[in-house]
Amino acid sequence: MRNLFPILTVVIAIFVLWYAGSVALNAAWAQDKAKRAGVELTTKELVLDTMSQKKPKLPAPHQVAEEMWKTTGDMVLKGRGFSKRSLIYHTWVTLSSTLLGFVLGTALGVALAVGIVYNRTMDMSVMPWVIASQTIPILAIAPMIIVVLNAIGISGLLPKAVISMYLSFFPVVVGMVKGLRSPDHMQLDQMKTWSASPGQQFWKLRLPSSMPYFFTSMKIAMAASLVGAIVGELPTGAVAGLGARLLGGSYYGQTIQIWSALLTAAALAACLVGLIGIVQRVVLKRMGMAS
Amino acid sequence: MIWIAFGIVAWMVGWRLNVYLSSLPRTRMTRLVVPTIFGVTLIVIWESLVRGFAISPVLLPPPSMIAVRFVTSTGILWEDFVQTVIKGALSGYVIGCGAAFLTAIAVDRFPFLQRGLLPVGNFVAALPIIGMAPILVMWFGFDWQSKAAVVVVMVFFPMLVNTVQGLQATDSMQRDLMRTYAAGYWKTLLKLRLPAAMPFIFNGLKIATTLALIGAIVAEFFGSPIKGMGFRISTEVGRLALDMVWAEIVVAAIAGSAFYGLVALLEKAVTFWHPSQRG
Structure with a gap:
């Protein structure tokens, strides 16, 4: 709560800068229009014009908000909440592949991490490649994955989810390896004196103590997964999803549409990460690990 | 068929070698060699599976073709x-x-x-x-x-x-x-x-x-x-x-x-x- 005031100040500063930027960037077009119409613009008219253009270089915040309301809340009120023109529909498309990719990626990440912690050979041979796999700009091959999977008859949700999975498994592997190794010698020895089997050692000591790491890496994985889903929608040719809205907007110069898709994606990311944060707080509290 | 068998053999040999190497004490050498063997094994398996199952290069080209290109x-x-x-x-x-x-x-x-x-x-x-x-x-x-x-x-x-x-x-x-x-x-x-x-x-x-x-x-x-x-x-x-x-x-x-x-x-x-x- 102590930070609320500074954060609000920064957010307000961002909005002020945004408005200033939209006036500065859109002024040229407004002047041009006025010149052709043969009228001289006063400063007030100029500012008003920069904020109400149809295809501005940088739309003002209220224009974006208006567009977002028009494509979400307004359509729900008209009973067409899931029509193809509504952002809710596109958000749902993106959300579903994000979640599928996230679940697959987390499962793969945890499995790899368990293997790496319990198998020395896997630790030495797989771990370097897991790290190297992330220096490859994987998003670059997103179009190929989509096209190839389409060619062998897999289309729709899964190809996008594969890209999300690839992006989200890495933080989980790294975090879980760290977490599963976090019990110190003293605790491991204690388990041994209780003659715990390897299974018991895993379920009762290693897994519980890895939970803080697990949640932290899940947050990163979720954000990465959303990026993967959005980029995965680009090469399918702007059919559905937030990525498709971005691409469609950039084809037809619909800047307001781009910004509203972008802000929706941002809100979606914030909600998903926030949700994990809440689960984290509840779980860690019940486990007695909350700090 | 021969290619598929070759891939399986390559996997077994590579993994066996790695199991042996990683049981040795860790030195700078093993830390470098083990992942390299793993990577090479993967490429060999990729090549032999693509050839063995006759996968069209439009879907997945074999590593040799990529290298030539x-x-x-x-x-x-x-x-x-x-x-x-x-x-x-x-x-x-x-x-x-x-x-x-x-x-x-x-x-x-x-x-x-x-x-x-x-x-x-x-x-x-x-x-x-x-x-x-x-x-x-x-x-x-x-x-x-x-x-x-x-x-x-x-x-x-x-x-x-x-x-x-x-x-x-x-x-x-x-x-x-x-x-x-x-x-x-x-x-x-x-x-x-x-x-x-x-x-x-x-x-x-x-x-x-x-x-x-x-x-x-x-x-x-x-x-x-x-x-x-x-x-x-x-x-x-x-x-x-x-x-x-x-x-x-x-x-x-x-x-x-x-x-x-x-x-x-x-x-x-x-x-x-x-x-x-x-x-």
Whole structure:
């Protein structure tokens, strides 16, 4: 709560800068229009014009908000909440592949991490490649994955989810390896004196103590997964999803549409990460690990 | 059939060898050889499975075909590399990280801004910033300037958050000591706080390397001149020339790993005193 005031100040500063930027960037077009119409613009008219253009270089915040309301809340009120023109529909498309990719990626990440912690050979041979796999700009091959999977008859949700999975498994592997190794010698020895089997050692000591790491890496994985889903929608040719809205907007110069898709994606990311944060707080509290 | 059997045998031999090697005491040699054997085994299996199941090269070309394509079209690959990595990613990386570094030092003087910017920066760093690409391509045109702009936006916040955190890494005892030496703000910054912040700064720089390449390549999907890695990938996918796409991916992988490795080497040289580097 102590930070609320500074954060609000920064957010307000961002909005002020945004408005200033939209006036500065859109002024040229407004002047041009006025010149052709043969009228001289006063400063007030100029500012008003920069904020109400149809295809501005940088739309003002209220224009974006208006567009977002028009494509979400307004359509729900008209009973067409899931029509193809509504952002809710596109958000749902993106959300579903994000979640599928996230679940697959987390499962793969945890499995790899368990293997790496319990198998020395896997630790030495797989771990370097897991790290190297992330220096490859994987998003670059997103179009190929989509096209190839389409060619062998897999289309729709899964190809996008594969890209999300690839992006989200890495933080989980790294975090879980760290977490599963976090019990110190003293605790491991204690388990041994209780003659715990390897299974018991895993379920009762290693897994519980890895939970803080697990949640932290899940947050990163979720954000990465959303990026993967959005980029995965680009090469399918702007059919559905937030990525498709971005691409469609950039084809037809619909800047307001781009910004509203972008802000929706941002809100979606914030909600998903926030949700994990809440689960984290509840779980860690019940486990007695909350700090 | 023979190819499939060969792949299975290769897997068993490679894995057996690795099991043996990793049971030896860890030396620098085994630490290098084991992952190499694993990687080579994977490539051999890929080659033999593609041949064994007669998978069409339109779906998945065998590694040998990719290697041939790579060697025969180095000219195009080099041109794309210069356009995307040197002009787009590298210039954006330098501008973005430099700007973030200077902003962090400026922010550091005002605790109020720090408390406000850090949560907002953390939030922005988690957003799908790559979505800014179409907007920036619209603003800065199709050439490399717009790619550099995308990279700047992508690397700025992770770098800012890490640097601000790093500048807070000194404890009050150390700062008090600097005061007893009568060191002013700038002296304390140069001699104590910046060196102490280096592990954090390099963490940010390392994260930014991969982001920079991704940003530059993906930005090309939204429009580019007729060269560049992202452009080549998206057009060659359209022509179903997947061996060329894979050759570009090899270039991207080499560039990404080299970039990351370079920053890691620099880190080792600068933060040799840090526990994580001594081990």
